[in-house]
Amino acid sequence: MLPKLLAPAGNIDKLVMAVEYGADEVYFAGKSMGMRAGGKNFTSKDLENGVEYCHKYGRKSNITVNIVPHNEDLKGIEEYLKYLQKIGVDALIVADPGIIEIIKQTIPDMKIHLSTQANTTNYQTARFWYKQGVNRIVLARELSFVEIEEIIKNSPKDLEFETFVHGAMCISYSGRCLLSSFMTGRFSNKGDCAQSCRWKYNLVEEKRPGEYYPIEENDEGTFIMNSKDMCMVEHVQKFADLGITAMKIEGRNKSEYYTAIAVRSYRNALNELSLPENQRNTQYWKEELEKSSHRDYSYGFYFGNPYKDGQLYTSSSYIRTYDVVGIIRSYSKKDGTAIVEQRNKFSEGDTLECFGPKGKHFEVIAKNLCDEKGNKIDSAPHAQQIVQIDISQDVEPYFILRKKI
Known part of the structure; x- marks a missing residue:
């Protein structure tokens, strides 16, 4: 059986895109207890709508309550958990044993997924969490395929495992980092990381305050703790062979476009596992992922410790x-006219690429541009402007138009 594909959603628009492009499960958060405070996250109404949208299309909703909580964070937690159960949430992603205990006491039928923040790196730890009522473990990102195979082999058969396959990596063990709180007062373990590891640093000798010695790899300096992003789309067969329950994409704070292209690439790569290897479009899906905003890619720890190959010393930019x-x-098939909501400026005559959830992208020449009222226009410069454009190939809602920079 193929692994489930688990996608991130920082708001309701990204959730819709994740579902439309083929995610089996979506993970998102309310305004509290989630590990991505920088994201807008979901109001109560959005949580309800998000869960309903997932269920409408037969997908599952996993809510993150995976901060490392202090005493004050426990206030009102029982009411919040009961609310999540009431709206039909399928599982909770949790990192803290105290929160697990509260879940078991408050909503004992809720499925519990152990967050990567808990740093599970061996089968004995997996067995321990299973005894505490955990249904699925999101393994630490610092594990190799060999280690994962041994963990699964030595764990209860009904314990599920989930692994990250795409997105940002952290310099610290699965994100348990104190650097951000030390440097800025923003607590990474409460979802508010300032990504201090990606800053430029200089060396100061204690008896020469104010004299900064550059640590240089190139003219821009060096970024000694800046990790490359992970991309495992070339190796989805391995996750299937190991019996991984779910493959997880990182990036709740990233764009709708990132969500669409990441989910699309992994969904199609998984579906193509039923084809002979020479008929799969693996390289194409890798190239598509390179068209989203990213840092240089690596395979993380899956083939062993990447050492210097896992770090990006020349730049922290995407x-x-x-x-x-x-x-x-x-889209009107009758006259070949698409109604488009603008995201960035484009003009009459521009060469665009168009893609949807399935199949490869195709080229579109922007022509016969009109505004919402049907008036001819030369360009679409305004944010979220409604534009009419001729497209000869059939398209559907949520297809995306992009332009090479």
Whole structure:
């Protein structure tokens, strides 16, 4: 059986995109207890709508309550958990044993997924958490395929395992870092990381305050703790062979476009496992992932400790080669006209690429641009402007138009 594909959602629009592009499960958070405080996250109404949308299309909703809580964070937790159960949440992602105990006492039928924040790196720890009522373990990102195989082999058969396959990596064990709180007062273990590890650093000798000695790899300096991003789309067969329950994409704070292209690439790569290897489009899906905003890619720890190959010493900036220019809201097959909601400026005559959940992208020349009222326009410069555009190939809502930068 294929692993489930688990996608991130920082808001309701990203959740819709994750579902539309093929995620089996979506993980997101309310305004409290989640590990991505920088994201807008979900209001109570959005949580209800998000869970309902997932269930409407037969997908599951996993809510993160995986901060490392202090005493004050426990206030009102029972009421919040009861609310999550009431709206039909499928599972809770948890890192703290105290929160697990509260869940078992308050909503004992709720499925518990142990967060990667708990740093599970061996089968004895997996067995321990299983005895505490955990249904699925999100393994630490610092494990190799060999170690994962041994963990699964020596764990209860009904214990599920989930692994990260794509997205940002952390310099610290699965994100348990104190650097951000020390440098800025922003607590990474409460979801508010300032990513201090990606800053430029200089050396100061204690008797020469104010004299900064550059630590240089190139003219821009060096980024000694800046990890590369993970990309495992070339190796989805291995996760299936190991019996991994769910493959997880990182990135709740990233864009709708990132969500769409990451989910699309891994969904199609998984579906193609039923084809002979020479008929799979693995390289194409890797190239598609390189068209989303990313740092240089690596395989993380899956083939052993990457050492220097896992770090990016020359820059902390993202690589971005394409801009999303619009999301298709409707399409008329009769006259070949698409209604597009603008995301970045595009103009008459521009060469665009269009893609949806399935199949490869295709080229579109922007022509016969009109505004919402049907008036001819030369360009679409305004944010979320509604634009009409001719597209000869059939498209559907949530297809995306992008333009090479």
